[in-house]
Each structure stands twice: as C-alpha cells, then as structure tokens.
Amino acid sequence: MPTHNRTALITGASAGIGACFARYLAANGHNLLLVARREDRLRELAAELTAAHGVRCDIFAADLTDVNAPKAIMAYAHRKGIEIDVLINNAGLSGNTAFADTAWTALAGELQLMIVAVTELAHLVLPSMKAKGFGRIINLSSLAAFSPPGAGLLYTAIKGYVLSMSQSLDMELKPQGINVTALCPGFTYSEFHDVMGTRETTNKLPAILWQQPDAVVQQAWAAVNSGNPVCVPGAVNKLIASTVRPLPVRLQYYLGKNLNPFKSE
C-alpha cells in the first residue's frame, strides 16, 4: 500500500517527540490522527501539516489517564472511517515526588497513561492491521528501562514494562507483517523535564547526553521498518544501555540510590 494511503495514530502529539513524529510522518505522506489533552495545539499542528503536505489530519482531544480514552479514540476513528496502520504510543510524563507522599490517583494515572493505555491501544489497532497484513507500532520506552531505578519513582519500572511488552508483541506479530519497536531515548529536547520539574537539574548535564527529537524519530522509524524490536537512539545512549545492563544487581542498586539525578523529593 502506498504511504499516502496509510494513517498513523500518534498519542502525545501536542509537544516534543510526538509532535516531531507527526511532522516526520506527514512529510512522508502519512495521514494522521493526533491525540493529546491540549486541543488547541493539536488543531494548530493539524492545520500546519495539512497545508504543508496535503495529508488528512484528524485530531481527538483525550486524557489518557481516563480508562475510557483508548476505546473513545478508536470509536472516533471508526466513525470517521479511519483505519490505523501505524501506532505511535508516545504520550507520557514522570512524576517527581516520593511514592509514599504521592496521591494514589496520581500514581494510578501514571500507570493508566503509560502501561494500560499503551497496551490497550496496541490491542485495539490489531484487528485491522492483521486483516491488512501490515502494521507498525512504536511504544515509547526510555533509556531508563536499562538504568537503575531512582528512589520512589515508578517511571523506570513503567518503561521497563514497555520495553519487555514491545519485544513480546513483536515476537508474536512480526510473522503477520506487524513490526513492534520499543523506542528507548535518553535525554531528548522536549517539554518533558519542564513538566517533571527537573529542568534545573537536567540543564547541568553535559550536552553529549542530549539528542534532538528529529534524530530520535528518524532512528525509530528506520528501526521499526527494518524489524528491530528495540531502538536505543544515539551512540552515547547505546553505550550507556550496554554498560549498565551487565552490572551486578547490587551495584545497579547502589548506582540508582547514589547517582540517579532524579531522586524523588
């Protein structure tokens, strides 16, 4: 099927890596269904991409911490006659407060947004992908999935789930033409650290640790199309991932406790 007949559903398209995926895939002729909470931003981006590339660009404002959101997105797609060929499960954030001091509703929201909604959307898009014998799914994990956890933060554990789940789905689905990739970026320029409240800390990190979102997106797209189930973009991130993983568990625990810049407050 030519690219211009394919549609990508991108969650978290109102900023950062998700907006970058939207620009990249539209430039490659994909129609888009963009999802996030900030409808004004989605509307602006959709107008920009339709004008620049002539692609169809639908938007659906949703809060993915709402358990009903994944089904509502797919019901909207169904009403509009949109079939999803590419899913970019990107929406996410990290809390920055101690586990015991964080309200359960906030923790449950993180789990719903980055585990349940990610898994449910992947499940919901499969029937039409299987019928076509074609699908591409990119799930946003993180370099954190390869790193020791910081005290009290769920983020590392959540991204570890996404990494493992993506590989598992890829094993099952690749024979049916559906490639699944866990994208594991390191520090990437976006609004992530402003939302997390760690901008001051991360600004002090050396530039070599940072990547532009365009580079992350290009490498992820190449990875999913070549059937690579795990994409760690950038040489420095690859080095970190391959160095930390083989360390003894007790040393990883020590590093997480003493060197992690994101200790919960």
Ligand SMILES: NC(=O)c1ccc[n+]([C@@H]2O[C@H](COP(=O)([O-])OP(=O)(O)OC[C@H]3O[C@@H](n4cnc5c(N)ncnc54)[C@H](OP(=O)(O)O)[C@@H]3O)[C@@H](O)[C@H]2O)c1
């Ligand atoms: N930047 C990094 O250093 C980095 C590194 C590794 C992994 N990641 C991962 O990359 C993904 C994208 O992050 P980013 O860096 O692009 O951050 P970002 O610039 O803050 O963008 C996050 C996106 O997620 C959306 N989002 C957040 N909560 C949502 C909710 N409840 N419902 C719907 N949408 C929601 C936001 O849209 P609205 O606020 O409009 O809803 C926004 O579009 C995340 O999964 C993150 O964990 C980022």
